[in-house]
Amino acid sequence: MDVVAQSNSLMTFSEHRECLPGEFQCRNGQCIPESQRCDLLPNCYDKSDEHDCKGFCNPNSTFQCYDGTCIPRYTLCDGHRDCPGKYHEDEQYGCSRREDRDGRNEEKKLCSNRSRKTCLDLYILDNKRVSNYYQIDPDGPDGPIPPFTVFCRMGRTRDEVVTIVHHDSEQSIYVRSNKDGPGSYSRVLVYSIGMDKIKALTNASKYCRQEISWQCSGTGFHFGSGKPSSWWLSWDGKPQYIWGGTKKNNSCGCAETGCRNPNYTCNCDAIPRFEWDKDEGYLEDKETLPVSEVRFGHTFRTGQYGYHRIGPLECMGNAIESNEKCTNTTRYMKCQTGHYVPNTYKCRYEFDPYGYHLGCRDVTHLRHCAMLLPPVRIMAKTYRRHRGIASLHQSSNASASCQNNGKNISKASRNSQFASVQQCVCILSE
Numbered sequence: 001m002d003v004v005a006q007s008n009s010l011m012t013f014s015e016h017r018e019c020l021p022g023e024f025q026c027r028n029g030q031c032i033p034e035s036q037r038c039d040l041l042p043n044c045y046d047k048s049d050e051h052d053c054k055g056f057c058n059p060n061s062t063f064q065c066y067d068g069t070c071i072p073r074y075t076l077c078d079g080h081r082d083c084p085g086k087y088h089e090d091e092q093y094g095c096s097r098r099e100d101r102d103g104r105n106e107e108k109k110l111c112s113n114r115s116r117k118t119c120l121d122l123y124i125l126d127n128k129r130v131s132n133y134y135q136i137d138p139d140g141p142d143g144p145i146p147p148f149t150v151f152c153r154m155g156r157t158r159d160e161v162v163t164i165v166h167h168d169s170e171q172s173i174y175v176r177s178n179k180d181g182p183g184s185y186s187r188v189l190v191y192s193i194g195m196d197k198i199k200a201l202t203n204a205s206k207y208c209r210q211e212i213s214w215q216c217s218g219t220g221f222h223f224g225s226g227k228p229s230s231w232w233l234s235w236d237g238k239p240q241y242i243w244g245g246t247k248k249n250n251s252c253g254c255a256e257t258g259c260r261n262p263n264y265t266c267n268c269d270a271i272p273r274f275e276w277d278k279d280e281g282y283l284e285d286k287e288t289l290p291v292s293e294v295r296f297g298h299t300f301r302t303g304q305y306g307y308h309r310i311g312p313l314e315c316m317g318n319a320i321e322s323n324e325k326c327t328n329t330t331r332y333m334k335c336q337t338g339h340y341v342p343n344t345y346k347c348r349y350e351f352d353p354y355g356y357h358l359g360c361r362d363v364t365h366l367r368h369c370a371m372l373l374p375p376v377r378i379m380a381k382t383y384r385r386h387r388g389i390a391s392l393h394q395s396s397n398a399s400a401s402c403q404n405n406g407k408n409i410s411k412a413s414r415n416s417q418f419a420s421v422q423q424c425v426c427i428l429s430e
Contacts, residue, residue, distance in 0.1 A: 024049060035060060040070055040354055065089060072354050079337025080361035103332035103340025111326035115140040117204040119152035119163040120318055125326060129154050136163070138197075138204035145200045148193050163205065165198055165290070165313040167191040172215075172309045175299050182229045183295035189310060191290065195235055198313065202286045206317025210289050210310070212244040213280035218273030218304040219296065221266045223250035229297035234288035239295075245281020253281035273303030280309075289313060335360035 019031035026032065026044035036043040038053035039061045055068035062070045065083035077095040081088045107113055111125050117138045122128040131154045137147040151164040167189045177184040191198060202208050212232065214221075221230045223241045231239045243266060245253015252259070252266035260277055261270035267277040283289060290313040299305050332340040337360070345359030347369035352358055359365035 027051075038062070038070060040072060063090060072352075072356065075356065075361075077339070078361050079335060079339040097339070099332065099340050099342070103330070103334065106327075106330040106332055107334070107340075109327050110330060111328055114326050118201070118315065118318055119150065119154070120158060120161045120316070122152060123154060123158055123161045128152065136201070138200040143200070145197055148197045150193070150201070159316075161316065163201060163315040165191055165193060165201065165315075167290075167310070167312065169310055170312055172307045175296050175306045175308055177296070177299045180298060180300040182227060182297035183231065185296040185299055186293060187308070188293045189291060191313075195292070198290055199235065201315055202289060202313075204319055205286065205315035206319055206321075207284065208286040208289050208313060208315040209282040209284045210291055210313050211280070211282050212291065212294075212311070213278060213309040214243070214268060214296070214306055215276065215278040215308075216268035216271055216306040217276050218271065218301075219298040219306060220264075220269035220271065221252065221279070222269055224265060231295055232291050233293040233295070235290055235292050237292060238288070240288055242283075243279050243281065244283050245279075247284070252279040254279060268306075273301075286315075333360075333365060335364045336362050337364075341365060 017031065019025040022034050023031045024034045024037045026046055027048040028044065028046045030044050030046075032043045032049060035058070037049050037058060038056050039058040040050065042050050044050075053070055055064070057064035057068075057070035061073055063073045063076055063083075064070060065085070066087060066089055067083075067085055069084060071082040071090060075082050076090050077092075077097050077100070079091070081091050083090045114121070114125060115138075116122050116125065116134075116136050117140065118136060119128075119134065122134055122136070128134065131152060133149050134152045135147045135149050137143075137145075139145045151166065153160075153162040153164055155161050168191075169187055169189050173187065175185050214230070219229065221241075221243065222228055223231075228241050231241050234240055242249050243252040246256050248255060248265075250265065252268075254260070254267050255265040259265065259270065260267045264270045266279050268279050271277040283291070291310055294308055294310065296306065296308065331343055333343050333346060334340055339360070341359050345365045347366060348359060349366060350358045357363060
């Protein structure tokens with residue numbers, strides 16, 4: 001009786017139901033969903049669902065390499081070459097993931113990454129309030145012009161912030177020439193930065209201006225005569241027959257406010273020799289600024305001379321006002337490969353069910369972790385895989401020894417029955 005009963009018991013244990021459509025039958029007779037076949041996770045007790053999978057990868061959760069090798073689909077475009085061979089089809093050029101796109105977009109919004117194109121950006125983004133020399137980058141990190149230094153005059157409000165570029169001729173300079181005729185005197189202005197950098201600044205600014213003054217005796221401009229005697233040159237060397245304080249060609253500022261003689265458009269055109277007057281004001285056309293040279297004529301004879309003074313270039317505001325506020329935080333960190341992962345993986349030494357590192361595949365997320373964790377602290381995590389189901393447990397009593405020059409190190413031990421991994425990160429006090 002005992003032998004018969006035992007035999008019936010063995011027969012009952014070895015019997016299995018017939019698998020239904022849409023199911024896969026393991027070699028031991030177990031039935032599992034067909035969708036779990038060749039997904040890189042053993043679901044059969046005998047792991048037969050992961051046998052003979054080369055070339056038959058699960059399309060739902062895996063990617064099939066050219067040679068038929070199966071890899072997890074989520075590892076595509078993660079900066080690590082998982083497919084064998086020379087083509088690296090899992091890391092094709094230009095491929096990107098949602099995390100990469102989101103990470104790049106959030107990185108652009110960081111205040112630390114936004115270009116300081118003018119002094120106003122320094123005032124807004126960096127809270128600079130002291131007038132001093134600062135570095136700006138008007139065309140941004142992708143432009144051809146490298147960052148350069150300017151003087152920032154900070155005000156009480158953002159409307160009073162001025163970006164200033166100095167030159168070598170800002171003081172009042174006496175003018176007498178050794179010959180007569182139009183434009184016989186020349187003074188070339190040498191700025192503290194190159195003209196290409198100045199134009200990058202004017203393009204990035206809302207508006208710019210430059211004060212210009214001519215204190216005269218017996219000599220003027222005569223813009224409307226057809227043969228001007230004095231003028232200035234734009235940044236690209238083109239003669240400009242206009243003086244400060246007006247926007248009308250062939251005139252000076254007094255043409256709008258009232259000149260000494262109403263028959264003239266400049267005060268200096270009406271002044272006789274041995275008498276003094278002046279024409280001054282701001283030039284405000286940033287397309288022609290800054291002044292590169294001044295030319296004065298008829299300063300040779302007795303009683304014909306003067307003083308010119310050219311102020312520094314001053315720029316205010318931003319050409320493109322950004323209504324989008326910047327932030328000092330982001331949800332993603334950038335791996336050394338250039339890919340992005342959520343910040344939640346920072347300093348986490350863990351593996352996923354496939355045995356891949358969680359976080360950056362190049363383990364960039366494990367750098368500088370000693371600064372984030374308190375000293376003499378042991379974090380132990382137990383990672384278990386059983387029947388294809390993974391679970392992660394934290395254990396405060398886990399036994400591990402860690403030592404690597406007083407920094408981070410990890411050790412793992414596997415148990416063949418449960419395929420468990422015990423890991424620890426140890427921070428040693430200095």
